[in-house]
Amino acid sequence: xPKSDNIPAPAVRRLSLYxxxxxxxxxxxxxxxxSRQLGEALSLSDAQVRKDFAYFGQFGHPGIGYxxxxxxxxxxxxxxxxxxxxxxxxxxxxxxxxxxxxxGFAKRGFDVVAAFDRDPGVIGMxxxxxxAFSVQPLADLPQVVKEKSIRLGIxxxxxxxxxxxADTMIAGGVRGILNFAPVxxxxxxxxxxxxxxxxxxxxxxxxxxxxxxx
Amino acid sequence: xPKSDNIPAPAVRRLSLYxxxxxxxxxxxxxxxxSRQLGEALSLSDAQVRKDFAYFGQFGHPGIGYxxxxxxxxxxxxxxxxxxxxxxxxxxxxxxxxxxxxxGFAKRGFDVVAAFDRDPGVIGMxxxxxxAFSVQPLADLPQVVKEKSIRLGIxxxxxxxxxxxADTMIAGGVRGILNFAPVxxxxxxxxxxxxxxxxxxxxxxxxxxxxxxx
DNA sequence: TTTTGTGAATTGCTTCACAGCA
DNA sequence: TGCTGTGAAGCAATTCACAAAA
Numbered sequence: 001x002p003k004s005d006n007i008p009a010p011a012v013r014r015l016s017l018y019x020x021x022x023x024x025x026x027x028x029x030x031x032x033x034x035s036r037q038l039g040e041a042l043s044l045s046d047a048q049v050r051k052d053f054a055y056f057g058q059f060g061h062p063g064i065g066y067x068x069x070x071x072x073x074x075x076x077x078x079x080x081x082x083x084x085x086x087x088x089x090x091x092x093x094x095x096x097x098x099x100x101x102x103x104g105f106a107k108r109g110f111d112v113v114a115a116f117d118r119d120p121g122v123i124g125m126x127x128x129x130x131x132a133f134s135v136q137p138l139a140d141l142p143q144v145v146k147e148k149s150i151r152l153g154i155x156x157x158x159x160x161x162x163x164x165x166a167d168t169m170i171a172g173g174v175r176g177i178l179n180f181a182p183v184x185x186x187x188x189x190x191x192x193x194x195x196x197x198x199x200x201x202x203x204x205x206x207x208x209x210x211x212x213x214x
Numbered sequence: 215x216p217k218s219d220n221i222p223a224p225a226v227r228r229l230s231l232y233x234x235x236x237x238x239x240x241x242x243x244x245x246x247x248x249s250r251q252l253g254e255a256l257s258l259s260d261a262q263v264r265k266d267f268a269y270f271g272q273f274g275h276p277g278i279g280y281x282x283x284x285x286x287x288x289x290x291x292x293x294x295x296x297x298x299x300x301x302x303x304x305x306x307x308x309x310x311x312x313x314x315x316x317x318g319f320a321k322r323g324f325d326v327v328a329a330f331d332r333d334p335g336v337i338g339m340x341x342x343x344x345x346a347f348s349v350q351p352l353a354d355l356p357q358v359v360k361e362k363s364i365r366l367g368i369x370x371x372x373x374x375x376x377x378x379x380a381d382t383m384i385a386g387g388v389r390g391i392l393n394f395a396p397v398x399x400x401x402x403x404x405x406x407x408x409x410x411x412x413x414x415x416x417x418x419x420x421x422x423x424x425x426x427x428x
Numbered sequence: 429t430t431t432t433g434t435g436a437a438t439t440g441c442t443t444c445a446c447a448g449c450a
Numbered sequence: 451t452g453c454t455g456t457g458a459a460g461c462a463a464t465t466c467a468c469a470a471a472a
Contacts, residue, residue: 008463012421016414020396034431042398046431047465054433062432063472080420087416098312099412104396108413109420152419176419178412182234182318184256192422194415198313198392199322200230201408202301205366205390206294206323207226208406222441248453260453261443268455276454277450430472437466444459450452 011052017042018052019075026068034065081109086148088114088174090165091157092122092135095180099156110152114144118161138165142172151175159183166193225266231256232266233289240282248279295323300362302328302388304379305371306336306349309394313370324366328358332375352379356386365389373397380407 021041025033035049053059053066056078060066076082087110089100099105100112115135117123125135136144144150153174157165162181169177176192179185182200185193235255239247249263267273267280270292274280290296301324303314313319314326329349331337339349350358358364367388371379376395383391390406393399396414399407 006462010463013414013418015421016411016417017398019417020411020414021398024397036431045465047467048463050432051434051464058433060432061472062470063430065431078421078424079417080424081417085420094312094315098308101308102412104413105416108417110413110416151423152416176423178415178419183238184231184235192419194419196410196412196415197230197234198316198410199318199324200227200234201392201410202319202324202366203230203233203293203295203322204227205392205406205408206299207229207292209365209390210292210294220440224441250453259443261445262441264454265442265456272455274454275450276448277452279453432469432471434468435466436468437464439462439464441462442460445457447454447456449454 007055011055014042014044014048014052015056015075015079018049019072019079022068022072022075026072030068032061032065032067033071035060038066076109079109084109084111085152086111086113086150087152087154088112088116088141088144088148088150089154089156090116090138090141090169091155091180092117092119092125093156093158096154096156099154099180112154113148114150116141118157138168141168145173153177155179155181155185157181221269225269228256228258228262228266229270229289229293232263233286233293236282236286236289240286244282246275246279246281247285249274252280290323293323298323298325299366300325300327300364301366301368302326302330302355302358302362302364303368303370304330304352304355304383305369305375305394306331306333306339307370307372310368310370313368326368327362328364330355332371352382355382359387367391369393369395369399371395 018038021038036046039046039049059071059074089096089112092115100115105112114133116138117135118138123135123137151174153169155162155166155177159181162179162183163185166177166185166187170187170191177185179193179195182197187193232252235252250260253260253263273285273288287296303310303326306329314329319326328347330352331349332352336349337351367383369376369380369391373395376393376397377399380391380399380401384401384405391399393407393409396411401407
């Protein structure tokens with residue numbers, strides 16, 4: 001049983017990176033890995049790595065390091081991705097279509113099993129590539145959430161529609177939203193929201209270039 | 215002249231959010247905005263907002279607040295997006311195609327003006343929608359970087375190719391990379407790298423659901 | 429030896445609270 | 451009065467450094 005409370009948010013963010021790197025070590029047939037090796041691969045200190053894992057329990061073996069397959073299992077358990085879960089997506093514009101075609105989610109434990117759009121033009125569309133579902137109207141969302149036990153939704157609609165669609169998702173039973181619209185989504189504390197604003201990331205790079213360099 | 219050094223990284227991240235929100239206030243015809251209003255819209259404290267701006271200079275007017283158009287200009291200047299700049303993209307898979315079709319970059323000061331891919335099958339392709347350039351082979355990258363004064367590149371290739379392509383971009387003169395591949399890119403300190411791992415964000419949501427709730 | 433786990437020290441970030449200006 | 455800018459205080463996260471385990 002971990003302390004469960006008082007875990008720094010940055011530590012949780014890094015947990016995902018550790019998992020990704022552990023899987024890379026596993027693919028390269030490393031049986032064990034030390035906090036220093038793991039930190040080096042991710043540009044973190046060895047102390048940081050040990051402290052982060054310590055928030056969740058005792059995973060290491062003194063003198064040995066961490067056993068890779070064991071740690072992968074335990075981190076997945078912590079993140080809740082030890083079993084596949086279903087997610088839905090709303091907004092089948094350019095980005096939405098790219099995201100449902102994107103193979104990377106399934107490898108990390110998330111299956112995109114339903115897509116919704118307001119536009120009747122794309123509803124019924126068999127979505128790009130051989131995908132097993134067709135695009136449905138938003139009105140069907142609550143039913144699909146129940147039938148497929150969906151907890152997470154990806155929001156890929158234009159900015160002006162984002163808050164209203166988010167409200168619809170929440171009312172329909174979605175518990176967490178990954179938002180790609182460049183607006184701040186307002187939701188209750190019991191709803192988890194993460195936002196990815198592609199423009200923001202380029203701005204960060206632009207700022208760094210302005211200061212890092214002459 | 216700002217102090218220039220010792221600016222917390224979180225403050226720089228929030229600067230992009232302030233800009234986005236200021237533009238929303240501007241569109242709604244707000245002439246001025248207080249730190250409290252701005253903070254409320256972004257779920258931040260008023261003190262946080264004032265302190266963040268203070269890292270970069272004195273922008274506010276006591277008793278009044280911040281003048282919206284003025285602050286927008288100054289934040290853009292700080293981020294280096296007061297003038298449009300050219301960016302390139304490598305990797306015309308699903309995600310890459312969606313990103314070049316994505317209108318949101320131009321509004322924030324970034325024009326995607328060139329696209330590259332390894333696959334001869336897509337080279338020469340006029341890219342989706344009416345876009346003014348065609349996909350080129352990677353060998354052309356250094357020349358394009360020079361001709362179009364490109365400093366930033368978007369990396370949207372599969373994970374196994376990402377590091378090699380990043381090296382090619384850097385050797386070609388790119389100074390900052392926005393990486394969508396789920397790997398840590400190794401680059402010199404003079405190169406700015408930002409990574410967006412779509413799977414990681416879903417994992418964060420998954421973790422929050424596991425702990426927030428029963 | 430090697431390497432973890434962890435209290436203690438340190439560094440960094442945020443919030444507080446108020447002087448000063450409009 | 452309303453609101454900014456900022457030193458000081460408080461809190462959070464990281465790094466240090468070492469006892470214990472293999």
